[in-house]
Amino acid sequence: MKVLCDLTVTRNQPLGGALWAATLEIPPAAGAVLPEVKAGRFAMLRCGAEDALDFRRPFSFAQLSEQAGSFSILYRVVGERTEWLSRAKPGQQLSALLPLGNAFSPPRDGSPVLLVGGGVGVAPLLLLAQELAAAGCKPVPLYFGAATASELALEFVRAFPVELHAATDDRTYGYPGTVVANLLADGLPEGAQLYACGPRPMLEALRAALPPRTPVQASLEEVMACGIGACYGCAVMTDGLGAEAMKLVCRDGPVFDLWRLCPC
Numbered sequence: 353m354k355v356l357c358d359l360t361v362t363r364n365q366p367l368g369g370a371l372w373a374a375t376l377e378i379p380p381a382a383g384a385v386l387p388e389v390k391a392g393r394f395a396m397l398r399c400g401a402e403d404a405l406d407f408r409r410p411f412s413f414a415q416l417s418e419q420a421g422s423f424s425i426l427y428r429v430v431g432e433r434t435e436w437l438s439r440a441k442p443g444q445q446l447s448a449l450l451p452l453g454n455a456f457s458p459p460r461d462g463s464p465v466l467l468v469g470g471g472v473g474v475a476p477l478l479l480l481a482q483e484l485a486a487a488g489c490k491p492v493p494l495y496f497g498a499a500t501a502s503e504l505a506l507e508f509v510r511a512f513p514v515e516l517h518a519a520t521d522d523r524t525y526g527y528p529g530t531v532v533a534n535l536l537a538d539g540l541p542e543g544a545q546l547y548a549c550g551p552r553p554m555l556e557a558l559r560a561a562l563p564p565r566t567p568v569q570a571s572l573e574e575v576m577a578c579g580i581g582a583c584y585g586c587a588v589m590t591d592g593l594g595a596e597a598m599k600l601v602c603r604d605g606p607v608f609d610l611w612r613l614c615p616c
């Protein structure tokens with residue numbers, strides 16, 4: 353089920369650097385979608401005053417409160433629409449189409465789970481940690497890398513049930529280097545199952561570093577225009593045959609088996 357509805361901003365706060373978190377309330381009439389708000393899935397939010405398709409942008413669900421009928425997003429101000437969003441005050445209505453895309457699949461029983469996030473790619477992993485905790489798992493290791501300490505949103509991230517392993521490229525906090533280097537330095541537990549989201553170079557570095565076929569569910573953050581499979585702007589190539597090889601991140605993803613994606 354997908355719904356088009358007006359969300360209400362109940363909170364919008366800066367977290368340091370260019371990072372912000374917004375809490376968005378789903379109207380009671382659309383409350384039936386709440387159980388379908390899952391880690392990995394996303395919402396297209398209209399970040400602009402006018403009703404133009406160009407103003408919709410994809411954002412991952414980072415936190416869910418079914419009781420309050422709301423979810424939160426973690427976002428980075430990078431351009432016009434995210435800048436507009438950072439100026440939204442509580443009470444602002446945002447037109448949204450949600451929930452879109454597929455979700456992370458639950459881990460196999462007993463496999464050690466590792467989360468690997470780069471930048472705002474950490475957002476869907478936070479909701480995944482929340483879901484795993486609700487299913488009775490103890491806090492899972494989260495390997496989280498950012499360019500610099502101010503881009504780690506530490507206070508926000510620490511509120512989730514994770515065992516945080518932070519890394520910064522400029523060595524200002526945590527492990528001095530990339531998130532993948534941090535993960536390798538600590539070693540991979542036997543039978544580990546990984547969930548990853550971040551820029552493509554991070555995912556490629558992960559693929560290069562891991563023993564082949566280590567299970568990795570990777571969520572992609574391609575640039576999207578429509579979010580509903582209409583524009584083909586988010587196409588990626590996988591190892592399928594012929595036309596089957598092309599997948600749309602918005603419709604077939606954003607979560608893919610890392611080993612099935614063609615290196616870019």
Ligand SMILES: Cc1cc2nc3c(=O)[nH]c(=O)nc-3n(C[C@H](O)[C@H](O)[C@H](O)COP(=O)(O)OP(=O)(O)OC[C@H]3O[C@@H](n4cnc5c(N)ncnc54)[C@H](O)[C@@H]3O)c2cc1C
Nearest residue numbers: 409410411412426427428431432433434472475573574575
């Ligand atoms: C499934 C999905 C989930 C996402 N979840 C989040 C999230 O939780 N938090 C968050 O902050 N962002 C997320 N993004 C990215 C977010 O949608 C973009 O940052 C946003 O659309 C930028 O809009 P803008 O108008 O501010 O910037 P624009 O003016 O559109 O772009 C500004 C700059 O950012 C680059 N850019 C735009 N989109 C992306 C992208 N997807 N990846 C890399 N570079 C991009 C542009 O090429 C340009 O250089 C997600 C993207 C996808 C596809």
Ligand code: FES
Nearest residue numbers: 579581583584602
């Ligand atoms: S964003 Fe238009 S097809 Fe995926």
